[in-house]
Amino acid sequence: MNILAVQAFDVPHIAYGKLSPLLIVFGVAVVGVLVEAFAPRERRYLVQSLLAVGGLILALVAVIVVAGDMASNNDGASLGTIEAMGAIAVDGPSLFIWGTLLIFSTMSMLLFAERSLEGGITAFAGQASALPGTEAEREAATKGVEHTEVFPLAMFAIGGMMLFPAANDLLTMFVALEVLSLPLYLLCGLARRRRLISQEAAMKYFLLGAFSSAFFLYGVALVYGYAGSFELAEIDTAVSASVGSSGLLLTGMALLAVGLLFKVSAAPFHAWTPDVYQGAPTAVTAFMAACTKVAAFGALLRVFYVALGGARWDWQPLMWIVAALTMAIGSIIAITQTDIKRMLAYSSVAHAGFLITGFIGAQQGLSVAGQEISSLQAVLFYLVAYGFTTIGAFALVTVVRDAGGETTQLSRWAGLGKEAPVVAGVFALFLLALAGIPLTSGFTGKWAVFTSAWSGGAWPLVVVAVLMSAVAAFFYVRVIVVMFFSDPVGDGPTVAVPSILTTVAITIGAAMTLLLGVVPQPVFELARHAGEFIR
């Protein structure tokens, strides 16, 4: 991978300890494939789900150990080292993101493993290869066939997500992008019910995702042409050394941005988001909404702060436009949505806009004095806050059902407040958090990114952001109105009783939404201790 290696072959030195979280996740994924091949069918569900959750928790423990180790060797400046022959940066932000991803993934795996809602089987297609509406599909359904491959697939995706923001060179980053994307495309198409729309979602996601990957790769090539290296630090050196801007760099930067902005679902590359969020099995949607966003923002920040920080004046105007557009499109189009999942998808677009607003501030290093909040800290906190809320919200969508499975039509949620006050109340909490009402995590997160942007001089963007928050408040409140102040239509929705798995996921989401709204300081401290990216 390293060019030097061509001249004299060095034995690669791998710090297994520091990379253990990654290795555990990938290892479990591989074991999962073996289990699929050799374990008897009736045992697979139990083995796979235990393996996935256990592996993620083990990896989380490994992250904590590595972080503790790193903190004890604190020399004051940036923490961390570059490992695997310059391919992976194990630094504070990487570890923070890994920890976040692992917690969100564990919650998502709980949703994946839920079996009570569909009458004893998972929400994934019994036999994905059987065409919808055919005899084969019915046969698979009556036999109660399950696709337990979803667990190893998700583990591969998680591994890719962890590698993505930690990659220290653009090629590793591209490989990670593919590793995280391919299993996700597949997972999107595996819904047990409404299979056509699910497969359509997978197809759209795949086509557009492949496009954006190609853009990213082209960008990598152009930046390589400019800087002569894939390594972020070397690119930074080249960017800082040059005077004036080069067409090669600008084009490369723009193409890299396209690839990354696609993944965070920023406008104008957001078009896949509503379709995919709606069509994918809701557990997968929750997983994607939280984890992909975390991973992609981690990578976005690393590329633009570390490698392209010197060209900040070139990319900031572009990002201003993207941020304003993303917030506006997400908030305004969400108003017209009549489907809860689509509405949450547009809300996720709007939130990507808020996150980019924080990212633009680019307050880091020396410009941040004392206790003042840095942009990285703000964005990391927002990701944590948003992830818990959004997983909780999607998990809640899975329990509101009618005869045809999940009922995501907004009009069918009328009167839920009377039917199931607790469920409606918790969903209202999530909505208020997404709207950014104080005493919820959404508010503290918003405050943090707005501050970051304003400190960086982007106050007009902050004004746009608060105006768009006001617009967004309208559609969140509308759902509350429907749930609490409207009378049920027909039979009204029923709330299925989920197993302990979904209940735990929802409870964690709700508890963290409240906690991060009232006592956010520990997470801010954690993000502050994570320090800045190393080069």
Added chain:
Amino acid sequence: MTGSETTIPWLTILALLPLLGAGAVLVTPSRTALPKLVALGVSLVVLVVSVVVALLFEVDGGFQFVERYTWIRTFGANYAVGLDGLGLVLVLLTTILTPVVILASWNDADTGRWSVNTFFAWMLVLEGLSIWVFCATDVFLFYVLFEATLIPIYFLIGGFGGARRSYAAVKFLLYSLAGGLLMLASVVGLYVVSADSASGPSYLLEDLMAADIGTSTGRWLFLGFFIAFAVKAPMWPVHTWLPDAASEATPGTSVLLVSVLDKIGTFAMMRFCLNIFPEASRWATPVVMTLAVISVIYGALLAIGQQDIRRLIAYTSISHFGFIVLGIFAMTSQSQAGAALYMFNHGLSTAALFLVTGFLISRRGSKLIDDYGGVEKVAPVLAGTFLLAGLSSLSLPGLSPFVSEFLVLAGTFTVSITAAVVATLGIVLAAVYILYMYQRTMTGPLRESTKNLPDLRPREIAALAPLLLLIVVLGFFPKPALDAVNPTVDRLLQEVGVSDPQPTVASDEEGASE
């Protein structure tokens, strides 16, 4: 800002009591009188505690009962509460009105969409949060609580009340959220300003008062705060949510909304706008005073034209809030003391008016003035209290609002004769809308529908009596209330850098303060 040495966290107790009480109300069995009794009991305990606090309060002692802990260090946010004279007056208003409202709303929630428990629990939540807002001396804490008060009132309006309550609740919430989010932008801006200062980021009121805010920055940030408070207050032209909300909610909710919650707007103008942005406040004075005078006249004129009793009262409040804002921004010690006092007195008189008309409406089942007539013949006590409440609203001398309105106008006169003269027309119009309403509903021949209208019941009289008593007592003897607010006002004017114009050199003074 050294306060008296207290080890008991009085203000936190005062704010938490109703919130805990709300929890207790929720778990009591519904379909009995128990939730109502618990709610009333809790609110009475809170009243007693607040009276104890008032007795311990030292006039002219600055902020007292101060508590301060670091809350979110990254934000520079503190849990900081303290009580000055202005805060004390408004806390007392809240704690007095809540038991009154609970008693008056005894049966209002029985037909609501949700259980009786939720109605009274939300009321107590609202009381607790309001008390907290009036005590907050940290801008971040204030903002959080300011927004948090929206949730209970939203559910109170949307869950219990008239046919279009859901529309009214959403309209109210969206107006408030839009204002609040503009304020959020300013709050964020304040952080950036204070983070650049030597002491690092801090949202403490005293730190922000000491911070050096540039002229143009200060003006922009001021606007964010002011618009939010103007929506809350509400001032023309951002008032349109109030008539809908006040007309659709139950009378009790309307009282809490107009008498307590809207005061947060005017209170915060004094506490935060003037203290943190003295230069910008002076800069904005001409525009704000113009808007305030427009509110006075506009509210009064629309009140005259209303058919719906509840909307009429809502418009009178817009007119009265105009007086309060006028008094604040005239920036004389008289007018500001008058404005501070008016917040309290308007709370009392509007509460009395909302409640007594609420009793009337509940008897006949109609909010339209034309459906009534000759009520004083069948229900003399109701008519009498209605008249007294109405007269207090039109500032009859001898009743407490008169003192405050007079102080506002007298103070305003020394800085702007035009504003004072036009605003005085508001008093004339007030006489028209109150007496015209009284004439059409209470006098004249009895209608078929009002023939058997029962008079006030003992419970209803018990709810109204304390209010009317206070209105009369403070009308003749406003000294205690004035003593409480005067030191606050003096310090505020010092901070803004304005002194009362001397009649002979008025123009020079004005030039010096520019």
